[in-house]
Amino acid sequence: MHTDHARSVVAAVAAVLVGAGVLYTLNAASPGLTTGVWMRDTLALVGEGLSQYESMSGNWLVLRGLLGLYLTGLVAMVSLLLVLSVRTHPGVER
């Protein structure tokens, strides 16, 4: 039990230190939180330099295709398991 408590304390202290370090580093690189920025207005915010998007639109399409496949595959599999559960579980457990 003492070992478990010691592990918890070490993990909690280390998590706070590592977390604070990551947040401090990111904030130092780019001060200010994202509050106040509408995600949908991001394009307006970064509206300049459209060539940047054009230059990587091919890679972006590949990425979106992969994300779409991942999303579709996972939804299909979970839906199948859900429907199968009707067969494998005879009813609701109370």
Place this chain on the structure above:
Amino acid sequence: MSDTKRETGMVTRFSAVQVYFHFLMAAAILVLFLTGIAITFGGHVGWLYALFGYQTILLVHIIAGVTLFLSLLYYVIYSLTGLATGDAPTAWIPTLDTVREAITYAKHVLGRGEEPQPGKYNWIQKAEILIITVELTVLTATGLLLMFPGLLLRYRPAFLVTSDLHAVFAFTLLMGVTFHLYDTHVLEFPLDTSIFTGRVSRERAREEWGGWVNGDEERADGGMRTAEGTVRSEHVDGRSIQFAAVGTVLFVFLAIYSGVMIDRILAPIPGTQTTLYLLDSPTTILEGPLGFFWSIGFNVTVLVIIAGLVALLYGLRIRLTD
């Protein structure tokens, strides 16, 4: 139709650390879903803005994100310290036996064999934990970057790519969590309390994880005998509840899947007309004449998330009064 099962004892399935980590992680994730759905599909859940306002929703999203980040860091480090004490949680890691178990399960469902006898976690639970681990890693990394937009605005396409990744993984996780809620609330109506009390009945453990309790319990990754006692549970044929729940979950899946496909996957790349499909303006579909479908779908999803939060608080109460 009902039958009564008598159990002669309980086994410990989750440690106190796992119980409280699950609570904190689940609470943070559900709050992130609630605020995230408002940030991404705000037009369909306008009442959330009316109640809290956009600034508050975004701030709560960030606070919940940092809470999740710290919780994950804590559990990863806690697990790693287990390597030194020989108590690292490893039962969830999929192996070749897990693949064999999945194949046996598929044969069983098709009526061509016996049901497999899984260890502490069955193949679906292992897959669930693995997928959640991968998705949370991506979501935490992209979320941290999106918190500080100035960094990514220097590399503008990266900001939007990160935003795409974050949204798609988040909504995939939301569907996984909806399935998880069905599994723990409907099939174990009204709530599977094992993740809160840390214990399951020996009877249930034998039925569901035969390879775990039928073996040497003391060495099976936390499985050990605890207080003896008699616990009663009733198995009630609640087919109508189950069918209604399956229908609701599939409806939520359809709304989220189609919404994300239209809003993110098939949407044109900003600043270009390049798209996987000829979809000029996604918002005209999501907020057009058919928009009521997504309005109903996303509001049902919000209700599911709120139900999850209520169940979580109820579970905590059980733990604290146990």
